[in-house]
Every structure is written in C-alpha cells, then in structure tokens.
Amino acid sequence: MKLTFLGAARTVTGSAHLLEAGGRRLLVDFGMFQGRDGDTVQQLPCPAAQIDFVVATHAHIDHTGHLPLLVKNGFRGPVYGTGATAELCEILLADSAHIQKMDTEWENKKRERQGLPPLEPLYTADDAARAAALFRPLEYGVKLRLCDEFTIRFTDAGHILGSAAVEVWATEGDVTKKVVFSGDVGNLDQPILKNPQFVRSADFLLIESTYGNRIHPPxxxxxxxxxxxxxxxxxxxxxxxxxxxxxxxxxxxxxxxxxxxxxxxxxxxxxxxxxxxxxxxxxxxxxxxxxxxxxxxxxxxxxxxxxxxxxxxxxxxxxxxxxxxxxxxxxxxxxxxxxxxxxxxxxxxxxxxxxxxxxxxxxxxxxxxxxxxxxxxxxxxxxxxxxxxxxxxxxxxxxxxxxxxxSAHADRNGLLRWLGGFCEMPQCTFVVHGEPAAADSFAAYLTEARGMAAFVPSRGESADLLAARPQLAPAPPLAEMAPVTVAAARTPKKKAKPGALASAIALLQEIEASGKKLPKRELNELVRAVDRLWGRLQEK
Structure with missing residues (x-):
C-alpha cells in the first residue's frame, strides 16, 4: 500500500496524491500548478490509463486543473466529487481550456517570428468537456464502495461550495488502513457556507498548511x-x-x-x-x-x-x-x-x-x-x-x-480546531499544500507541541503505509516517472553563459553557507528584484 505525493508538496498549488492498494490506483485531486510553478506539468508514476478512480476534493483549478490533461492521456475512469463540485468543475475546466488556447496562440505568435513550429494547447475545450462528463456526484456523509480495495466518504470542508475532506478506506490483502485527505480546510464563520465538519478517525492524515504558521485577524x-x-x-x-x-x-x-x-x-x-x-x-x-x-x-x-x-x-x-x-x-x-x-x-x-x-x-x-x-x-x-x-x-x-x-483557508488555530475533532491522533500525518515556511512550521508544532509523527513530503516522495513506521522514500528522477504528456511547451530558453549572474549566485551561496544573514531590508529588496525579473522573463 503506497501513497505518493505528486503535487502541493512544499508548495500551495498542484494538489495531487496517488494512493495504491491491491493493484488498484486512486488519485485524489489532479491540480494545476500556479504562480512561480505555473509552467510545471504533472508527472505520474504510471500511464494515465492505469489510474482507476479520481476524487476531487473541490473545484478550484489548483486541485482539478489538470484533469482534462489526464483524460487527454487516456484516463477513462470515474471522477467523484460533490454535486456542487461537479457543476463548478464544468465551468472552471472550460474556462481553463480557453486560457490554454489564448496562451498558446500568444506563444505561437512569438514562435512564428522565431521560425519555430507552432505548439498545441495544454488541453482543449473538448478535453475539458470529456473530463467534466466523467464526474459522478457523491454527497456528504454517503459511504461508497468503489471496489474491493477502496471505499470513500465526503465530509464538508467549509472551504468553497461543495468542498470536502475525503475519508478513504484502503484494503490490501486482509489489511485495511484509513487515509484522510483534508482537502482545503475552510475558515470559520465564512458567509454562506457552514463551518468545516469534523472527521473522527484516521490511520494516516494529509492536512493542508496554507496558513500553518499564521493567525488570521478577527x-x-x-x-x-x-x-x-x-x-x-x-x-x-x-x-x-x-x-x-x-x-x-x-x-x-x-x-x-x-x-x-x-x-x-x-x-x-x-x-x-x-x-x-x-x-x-x-x-x-x-x-x-x-x-x-x-x-x-x-x-x-x-x-x-x-x-x-x-x-x-x-x-x-x-x-x-x-x-x-x-x-x-x-x-x-x-x-x-x-x-x-x-x-x-x-x-x-x-x-x-x-x-x-x-x-x-x-x-x-x-x-x-x-x-x-x-x-x-x-x-x-x-x-x-x-x-x-x-x-x-x-x-x-x-x-x-x-x-x-x-481567507477561505483555516489559519493555524483553525487547523488545530479541525484536528481536535479526531478521537485519537493518526499514526502518521503528512503536512501538504503549504509554502515551505508554513508547512515546516506547522509540522514542527505538531511534532513538538502535540507529540504527533508529522512529516513534510517533497514532490514525488512516497510512503509505504503498511510499514511498521512509515517513512518518506526519496523521489525517483523525473525521467523515471511517466509524464502526463503535452505537445505544448514554452519556447526553450537560451542557456546563459557563465558571467556576472553566475558570479552573483556563487556569492549568495557563500553567504548562505557562512550562516551570515543579510539585513532584512536588503533581503526583501533582493527578493523583490528577483521576482520582478522572473515576471518579466515569463512574459517574453
């Protein structure tokens, strides 16, 4: 029984987690990377056609945006989400396909000027429609047996309309383990929506940490x-x-x-x-x-x-x-x-x-x-x-x-409140869906203050859930993972010749290795300058 962290690992976007048991595969979310990771395309350790089931915790694109790409690559199994998630995904995925089309047309104008062949979009409106058609609505509190290996149930996560935490009973041989995926845990007292509902038990827990190191204002x-x-x-x-x-x-x-x-x-x-x-x-x-x-x-x-x-x-x-x-x-x-x-x-x-x-x-x-x-x-x-x-x-x-x-995300106190719903703490907790500072801080708190076995996985790492003490296994080289293929790719960037930039990077590495810290103001200016440069390069 294996759990692989494909996305939203030490970052907030690209949620995707693969659970394998008894030769069957259940994929929880298959989201798009955004922001600085926006050009990243999901990788899978198997062909898309070998995924048996997909569960969508909610409709946001960072949790569902690569589903049409999965379909484009051969996935034909059902996708389970609440009724609201299914309807919202229909419009969100269509909109995402439109954005892919517009972005590719813009990119192809530049490629034409450079004498390069045109690209295809990441996926099309037809791919998005086919993905939406695979949805099977499942409402809160209903326990559904998908096959001998997997049974699922949704609980209201209070994040957006239809959002859910997912309980999965995974069986391999005569052993059953309960794995809970928090999805995005909602903030308390949001307008329109109910507060996040509690899950009572889990052997293994994946919990988000978007604001794992922060407290919201009243x-x-x-x-x-x-x-x-x-x-x-x-x-x-x-x-x-x-x-x-x-x-x-x-x-x-x-x-x-x-x-x-x-x-x-x-x-x-x-x-x-x-x-x-x-x-x-x-x-x-x-x-x-x-x-x-x-x-x-x-x-x-x-x-x-x-x-x-x-x-x-x-x-x-x-x-x-x-x-x-x-x-x-x-x-x-x-x-x-x-x-x-x-x-x-x-x-x-x-x-x-x-x-x-x-x-x-x-x-x-x-x-x-x-x-x-x-x-x-x-x-x-x-x-x-x-x-x-x-x-x-x-x-x-x-x-x-x-x-x-x-914020539609719980802060640290909100996450701890949600954790308080468990009758006993999980055997192992994996902290996901957070920038490194937030995820590491929250995992450290759970370990030191709550005595929990908490880990922050990196993208591609996996855990054997039948091991006596599950540990994170290093990620294999991406070349060994089956990519979810796409014809489109950004125009290849020319490699910079060694020079001033390489020298500057070397100096920064020396500063980091020495343990000396830059003054906060200078560090912030440096980070902003790099962000500006990154943004401009992405638009070229």
Whole structure:
C-alpha cells in the first residue's frame, strides 16, 4: 500500500496524491500548478490509463486543473466529487481550456517570428468537456464502495461550495488502513457556507498548511475594513478594484457588499454601482443560487432565502457579460466598485482594470485572497511601486489594501480546531499544500507541541503505509516517472553563459553557507528584484 505525493508538496498549488492498494490506483485531486510553478506539468508514476478512480476534493483549478490533461492521456475512469463540485468543475475546466488556447496562440505568435513550429494547447475545450462528463456526484456523509480495495466518504470542508475532506478506506490483502485527505480546510464563520465538519478517525492524515504558521485577524473586522476602504475611496472620487477568485471569493464579496449597501454603510454613495466583471464568476454565482439549501448553506444565508431575499443580488450589482460591457466599465466616470478575476491578478479581465486604475492615486486595489509567490498580486502585496501589466510598465500610485480575514483557508488555530475533532491522533500525518515556511512550521508544532509523527513530503516522495513506521522514500528522477504528456511547451530558453549572474549566485551561496544573514531590508529588496525579473522573463 503506497501513497505518493505528486503535487502541493512544499508548495500551495498542484494538489495531487496517488494512493495504491491491491493493484488498484486512486488519485485524489489532479491540480494545476500556479504562480512561480505555473509552467510545471504533472508527472505520474504510471500511464494515465492505469489510474482507476479520481476524487476531487473541490473545484478550484489548483486541485482539478489538470484533469482534462489526464483524460487527454487516456484516463477513462470515474471522477467523484460533490454535486456542487461537479457543476463548478464544468465551468472552471472550460474556462481553463480557453486560457490554454489564448496562451498558446500568444506563444505561437512569438514562435512564428522565431521560425519555430507552432505548439498545441495544454488541453482543449473538448478535453475539458470529456473530463467534466466523467464526474459522478457523491454527497456528504454517503459511504461508497468503489471496489474491493477502496471505499470513500465526503465530509464538508467549509472551504468553497461543495468542498470536502475525503475519508478513504484502503484494503490490501486482509489489511485495511484509513487515509484522510483534508482537502482545503475552510475558515470559520465564512458567509454562506457552514463551518468545516469534523472527521473522527484516521490511520494516516494529509492536512493542508496554507496558513500553518499564521493567525488570521478577527473575522468580525472584515465588513468594517471593507466599508472603510470603500468609503475612503469614494470620498476621493476613486474606484475600488477587487481581484477575486471567480468561485468562492467573488460570491463572498457580493454577499458582504449586499449587506453593506442594505445597512446604509455607503450613505451618500448609494448610486455607486458594483460591476461584476467575470463571466466565470457570473456562471458560478448562478450555480451557488441553484444550491441554496440547508445541505450547503449556513443558517444565516438560509434565513435570507426563507424570507424571500436573494443573498447574491442587490440593486447596485451590474453584470458585465460581454467584452464590450467590460470595456464600458473603464469608461465609467464616477466612483464604483469593480469585482473581477483572477484573484492573483495573473489572468482574466482584472488585468485590464489594473492597467487602467493602478496609476491613479484616488483609486484603491483591495486584495482579498491568497497571493502565491511570483504572481502580480504578490508583487502588489509586497509594495512594488511599478509592475508589468499586459506588456506595459504601470506605476502603482493607487492605494493597495489587504483584507486577511476573508481567507477561505483555516489559519493555524483553525487547523488545530479541525484536528481536535479526531478521537485519537493518526499514526502518521503528512503536512501538504503549504509554502515551505508554513508547512515546516506547522509540522514542527505538531511534532513538538502535540507529540504527533508529522512529516513534510517533497514532490514525488512516497510512503509505504503498511510499514511498521512509515517513512518518506526519496523521489525517483523525473525521467523515471511517466509524464502526463503535452505537445505544448514554452519556447526553450537560451542557456546563459557563465558571467556576472553566475558570479552573483556563487556569492549568495557563500553567504548562505557562512550562516551570515543579510539585513532584512536588503533581503526583501533582493527578493523583490528577483521576482520582478522572473515576471518579466515569463512574459517574453
């Protein structure tokens, strides 16, 4: 019985974990890498056609975005997720395929100028549709036997609509082990959704650690922060630009803004519109509305619905569906709120709104979600004074605000609360889905403060779950793992000749080896400079 960590290992994106038992294979998530790892394509230790089952913990692309690639390479088995996850994946995977198409067309223009042959996209809309068609809805609390080797059950993870922690009973011979995959554990008291529900037992646990080394500010401050930022911007005659993930965060923002307008928080500015400029977010909102029941919604949201209200609609909300609708927003002269995707600012219509509004000191950009390293959102969060947007350098004169309390991920205390639901601690815990600092910190805490056997796996490492004391086995060379093939690849980068860059790297390695530490300010400047250089190289 073997567990292999294919992604979200010492990083936040690319979730994928392969469980093997009795000759059968169950893949939990098959997500896309994003941010600094965005060009990484998933690797498998076997051909895609030899995967028997896939389970999707939730619909976010970093957990499902490579499913069409899996199908393209021969996977034909069922994909299990909740009903909401299945519907959300249908639109998210189609949108991802569109992005692959657009990115490949852009890349091929450069290749044509260089006399290079054209590339194919990572996957097509047909691949995405075939992946969506493989979904088999399974709702919370239902125990389903997939085969002699695997039985699964979902528990509400409270992260986004339909998100789940997955309990897997894996059997090999006469031995059964229970492996629990936390998925993304939700933050407490999020609007619309229920709090994460507890899982009671596990032999082995994979737990996320996005915020394993952080504590969120009090959730009660979120609406007050948002009201203050919007009012301050309206007083300046500016626009509020909110990059938001199309699924989850966009709906939360609509929910909060509906309440603030209804409560009179923007007195004197009731006429200022809220533009939802994301076709994907508009489709996702319609799915949220279809699932407005006690199965998914929390008590407060249900009370609004039962009184005949709409939790995701209000008079000031305007939907920008077409590209012309989107362009007209930038021509709007008065104060307004622009809610658009993507949440990390690296794709989608939000880039156009940033290009038009970042330079204006009267405007405000409000970051309301996690910003992965290497993304435009991360550079804004870290205080860059000039960023590259859609091929142009843009001065950041607008105010940049960050509202942490809106996180859909549990912080350290939330993760510990969720762990507290176990009647006894697992035999072994693997800390995944976190940047190295967060994952290492959380694993160390579990080991030192809770006495748990906690490990942080690296990509490609595996563990024998039938061993007396399971340990992580080193990852084999990637060449020995069967890649999920794709015709597309970035234009090969020319190898730099040894010179100033190599010398600088050597000096930095000497500093690191000496144990001496750079002053924090100089270190931050160095990191930002490298991030800027990376971002520019990625756009060339």
């Amino acid at each position: 959730a009660g401050d979120v609406k007050a922060q948002l009201a203050r930022v919007v009012l301050d911007t309206f007083h300046r005659g500016g626009k509020v630009v909110i990059p938001a993930f199309a699924v989850g965060r966009a709906q939360e923002m609509i929910y909060y803004l509906r309440e603030l307008y209804a409560e009179g928080a923007f007195r004197g500015y009731e006429h200022c519109p809220v533009f939802l400029d994301s076709p994907l977010a508009i489709e996702a909102t319609a799915i949220f509305n279809r699932f407005e029941n006690g199965y998914y919604y929390d008590r407060e949201a249900l009370q609004v619905v039962e009184k005949g209200g709409e939790i995701l609609n209000f008079p000031q909300l305007q939907l920008a569906i077409s590209s012309d609708d989107s362009k007209n927003i930038n021509a709007y002269k008065g104060s307004c709120i622009i809610l658009s995707a993507s949440g990390m600012c690296d794709a989608g219509r939000i880039r156009h709104h940033l290009k038009y509004n970042l330079w204006g000191p009267e405007n405000t950009v409000v970051l309301v979600g996690f910003q992965a390293e290497g993304t435009l959102g991360r550079r804004l969060l870290e205080g860059e004074k000039e960023v590259r947007v859609l091929g142009s350098e843009v001065a950041v004169n607008a105010a940049v605000e960050n509202i942490d309390g809106l």
